[in-house]
Amino acid sequence: MKIMVDHKKQFISIFNETARYHHRHKVFRDFITLASVSIHNNTLFDEKLEQEYMETVRQYEAEDTERMVRLLAEVVMGLKAESCDFLGSLYMSLELGELARGQFFTPFCVSRMMAEMQLGDLDRQLQEKPFVTVYEPACGSAGMLLAIAEVVRENGFNPMRHLWVSCTDIDPVASGMAYIQLSLMGVAGEVVTGNALNSERRCVMYTPAHWSGNWSNRLKSVLNTA
Numbered sequence: 714m715k716i717m718v719d720h721k722k723q724f725i726s727i728f729n730e731t732a733r734y735h736h737r738h739k740v741f742r743d744f745i746t747l748a749s750v751s752i753h754n755n756t757l758f759d760e761k762l763e764q765e766y767m768e769t770v771r772q773y774e775a776e777d778t779e780r781m782v783r784l785l786a787e788v789v790m791g792l793k794a795e796s797c798d799f800l801g802s803l804y805m806s807l808e809l810g811e812l813a814r815g816q817f818f819t820p821f822c823v824s825r826m827m828a829e830m831q832l833g834d835l836d837r838q839l840q841e842k843p844f845v846t847v848y849e850p851a852c853g854s855a856g857m858l859l860a861i862a863e864v865v866r867e868n869g870f871n872p873m874r875h876l877w878v879s880c881t882d883i884d885p886v887a888s889g890m891a892y893i894q895l896s897l898m899g900v901a902g903e904v905v906t907g908n909a910l911n912s913e914r915r916c917v918m919y920t921p922a923h924w925s926g927n928w929s930n931r932l933k934s935v936l937n938t939a
Contacts (some may be wrong), residue, residue: 720791724784724822728807731780732773738809743769745800745889748785749918756910756921764767785893792897796863797821798856800890821857828860835868844875844931850909855891862900873922877932878902881909885916896920901928 743885750766753759775875782787791799798821819827831847832838838845847861856935858880862872867929870876878900892904901922907913 716806718790718794720787720794721799721806724787724791724803725807726788727780731784732777735772737807739793741804741807742886743772743811744781744784744887745886747781747891748788749784749889749892749896752893752921756924788893789897792894796825796859798824798855798859798894800894801854801856804854804890810817810827810830818852819853821856821860824856824860825863827857828864832861832864832868835870839870839875843933847876847878847879849878852882852904853887855880855895855904858891858900858902859894859898862898873899873901875924876900877923877928879905881907881914883908888916888937892918892920894904896922901926914930 728737728740728744731744737741746768746769750762754763754766758898773781788799791797798819801819802821825829832845835845845865849855849858850860855878858878859879862876865872865876877896880888880891880895881904882891883906888904888906895902895904899922900920902920903923904918904920905914906916
């Protein structure tokens with residue numbers, strides 16, 4: 714008999730034991746930094762990001778650094794086990810969202826419904842062009858984009874080949890969550906930390922699928938023929 718593991722509960726249990734000498738919001742923020750830089754630099758090394766990683770990890774004892782690795786493992790397994798906004802729902806469960814910024818992460822079932830409405834007749838769209846692009850100016854943890862990728866997949870198309878996303882959030886924790894989840898789910902695109910209202914782009918990170926799918930050239934070829 715297959716035993717179902719509650720990876721969110723596992724994450725919270727490990728998280729509550731991690732670095733009790735730091736505030737919970739700092740620990741979560743630093744976990745997001747460590748995880749996102751690890752994913753990024755495993756694909757395309759960036760010295761500035763590596764310095765940020767080292768400065769962050771030096772603030773933790775060895776056993777807590779190991780717990781950070783286990784937290785990322787729970788994220789990986791949680792996303793694999795079910796369609797969800799794993800980190801966004803955790804962020805709200807841990808009551809880490811900032812009400813002053815209006816941070817409320819949309820339930821995944823609502824994102825899924827909105828994704829189906831937004832994509833419309835995907836078969837027809839992909840007969841006319843090789844892929845669809847989606848822009849999300851206040852992406853949070855990318856729950857909407859994960860839902861869109863799922864709808865693309867369920868329509869018989871590979872999101873890595875037929876979907877490219879661009880998303881922005883002013884909060885580096887939110888954009889970090891978005892980068893981690895989009896990367897782990899094989900969604901190609903860019904994740905921007907900045908303000909979409911004034912086109913500020915403080916930090917731009919491209920997902921591994923963006924590089925492996927040769928999306929820089931694919932996007933240019935479409936723009937050149939438009």
